[in-house]
Amino acid sequence: MRILQLHCDSIEFTPVKREIKSAEEIEPSSKKIDEVVVAFVAIEEGDNSIVAKKAISEITESMKKVGCNRLLLYPYAHLSSKLASPSTALSILKEMESLAQDLQVSRAPFGWTKSYKIQVKGHPLAENSKTITAEDKDSTSDAVKAESKIKSYWYIMSTDGKMQTTEEFNFAKHPNLEVLAKYESAKKRSVDEPPPHVKLMKKMAIADYEPASDSGNMRFFPNGRLVKSLIERYVTDKVMEYGGLEVETPIMYDSHHPSMASYFHRFPARQYNINSEGKQLFLRFAACFGQFLMAKDFQLSYKNMPLKLYELTRYSFRKEQSGELVGLRRLRAFTMPDCHAMCKDMDQAKEEFRKRFDLSQELIKGVGLDESDWEMAIRFTEEFYNENKSLIEELVKKIGKPVLVEMWKERFFYFVLKWEFNYIDNSGKASALSTDQIDIENGKRYNIEFIDENNKPQNPIILHNSPSGAIERVIYALLEKAAEDTKKGRKPQFPLWLAPTQVRFIPVKPEFLDYCERLAEKLSTDNIRADVDDRNESVGKSIRDAEIEWIRYIIVIGEKEVNAEKMSIRDRKSGNVRDLSVDDLIKEIKDETRDKPFMRLNMNRNLSKRPQIMV
């Protein structure tokens, strides 16, 4: 965007004739303004809401200096040779006009040939030109600056509810909590090697970077897609069991919709922006928008509450800073289960909050992360704590170990209480998995209303729960955990229900291939992922390859097996070779994967038919 800014005694302009088809519909009459700053503005390709905001804040600033409060926005194409489309230009001008409501703002009509008379003042600040781009550093808005100023008080709360400062607390028995506390409050980092999951996600043919996309947008190979699908299915099933109603909402929204504009004003986002036909669209960074806009259109009574809407976003987008993107830990496009509960009052919200806490805890264990793998952080305002001590203490008691507390003197965010489970990885980094928040602001912002017992409209309190956190991040945690196992001399493995291959058959000689195929077929009709190494390789080589793929059950088939009831089964978990019948094996696998979703093998059953994805 280019701006020529002039402090004037007066300007008088007259629309003469329409210059373009999309010119504004106006009554072409002359207009004279005295004591005014005129901003001649050319909207350029790539300009967006951020540029508009920045332009207005710069204009406002310089107007303060010259002591003038009256602004005229004057579309002026000739300042630039790479103009935006007229429709975009007009909508950005309108946006600037609405952003400048603190001033007496007016706007010359767009798309008209105008004649004008102008009398510019003669002082040193009277004339000024600006070039404004989205990339400039200064685009961080006041809200972001304010956010960085809020003061946090850090404590550790023990299971008996006792709070000690992080300095007082004895971390001897809680090394991971210490890592989290240091990570969050002191921002201490000490890492000099890449996180091991990055290597593993490639090696195990789970996922990889896609250079043709933007950074942080991953591709998932068949194995990765399978693992991801299973976790997605599991989380969705559990949330629906809890009572979440699954919905689907658009991935992009109009930045100028009143609810969005208000939200951005308060919480400026790092979002992907798309300009299309004059609309400034942004890619969602959570499912909130879609679900709130949907709930707003529902007719709700207190009898319908709590109303629980759920969506698994594929994808949510956050344009994180490039330096912060790592493997599957921090992405720009990610899959986020997001379940909102609209509650009629704080009592109901608190009751629901408890249920979701239990759900999240169950879920995170279900995907294969033990309590020792993660640490809880809980954040609240001082006021909320004083009024709701018992709720907070109850949650800590449920976790059964001390948690990190962040307390704010005043509320800045839209929530009064928030907790997360943080996975602590090999490099001592903490990443949030499950989380829930009590939101007392967005019900009103989005005009979500229900009719209460007294026939009065009310805004609900909204809970924001991601019961597992981003699915990619769950996979990251599982891979980091596997890397840790390797480091400690244990064999790494996926939980059996997530293993891309659960059982592998290896024939001693090609003549036993048919028998292997029949067994694999039998297992797959029983919903077990079994495959066959039909390559002409030595038995030793085939076993080695199966071990490298972390396959839980490896079964070598030869003369002995064909003629006997039992097979010798190499079990990765115990490390032993055991003799089991097919039926006993099926039963064992069924028992271990009970209550978990199943999907069929996502690769050809025969190894010789598979592409080599990662060596």
Next chain:
RNA sequence: GCCUCGAUAGCUCAGCCUGGUAGAGCGAACGCCUCGUAAGCGUUAGGUCGUGGGAUCGAAUCCCACUCGAGGCUCCA
């Protein structure tokens, strides 16, 4: 976004300091072997040395810019 480091065959890496026709292992193709619980043997193919520019008779190697990745800083509503 800023600072530091890196990018060589499908994968993992050597070569770079000290410029002179591009190397290994794994993987792939083909052939031999027909095998009992972590790598059987041989042959062959495979590389604009991340991209673009510069200095040089000559660049994977020296210089600059960019892209992508890693670590740190910042950020994570």
